[in-house]
Amino acid sequence: MGYELPAFYERLMKKYPVVSQAEWQLLDSIATVKHIKKGDTFLRYGKIARYSAFVISGMFKFSILDDEGNEKILRFGFADDFLANCESYNKRVPSAISITAIEDAVILKMNIKRLQPLYDLHLSLLHVNLQLYQELLEQQAEHQQILSFKSPLQRYRFLLERRPAIIQKISLTNIARYLYTSREALSRARLLLIDQARNFCD
Structure with missing residues (x-):
């Protein structure tokens, strides 16, 4: 062979x-x-x-x-x-x-x-x-941890800090489905984080 x-x-x-x-x-x-x-x-x-x-x-x-x-x-x-x-x-x-x-x-x-x-x-x-x-077990445990956060903002921030590849590569619609939230709520959370980062830099 x-x-x-x-x-x-x-x-x-x-x-x-x-x-x-x-x-x-x-x-x-x-x-x-x-x-x-x-x-x-x-x-x-x-x-x-x-x-x-x-x-x-x-x-x-x-x-x-x-x-x-x-x-x-x-x-x-x-x-x-x-x-x-x-x-x-x-x-x-x-x-x-x-x-x-x-x-x-x-x-x-x-x-x-x-x-x-x-x-x-x-x-x-x-x-x-x-x-x-x-x-697989680790991914399942991490997903459960993400879903334990009450707000879309907390869930999105966790991904941003721990799994930036998902943020970079996956569409907002599919990220919303992964975070068990609406695309609109996720979009608002994303904009809020951008604003916070901008204010921090200013």
Whole structure:
């Protein structure tokens, strides 16, 4: 299996150094590169998850629908992040979340059924799987912390201080859906922070 991997694997190797080149080549042998257009889904509500993927380029949102049918975003996926709904796959139940491209994207897509047996044979891949699970729990805990703040201003300020990449890369509409507030309320909070910063500098 001594062939040269595509250049995007270099980023994954840096992020997950425990995985050897031979193991990345093994993963590459069961993976396919897919292009997904903005607005298309990697996983749709109500479908049982059968695939996972690394994001090569582009951005994704993990979202649910509330009782009124409004979209709420749980988290975002950026380059080198992992896309999956393990609960849907493991329990063979329809997915409660949708994973959708919010810009044109390229992913490295893998069939979970082919991926899972490798965890028993390669401890480093199991380690990465556990690391991904830990990252997911941390993201969920952080999102709950954000939602514990009462005002859109406090929620937006938290993102500004802790997750500036979301502020820089994600549209105001999608940030509002992530913060569980209206676009109008978020826009007012954003303008207030800009005014406060301007007054501070004056």
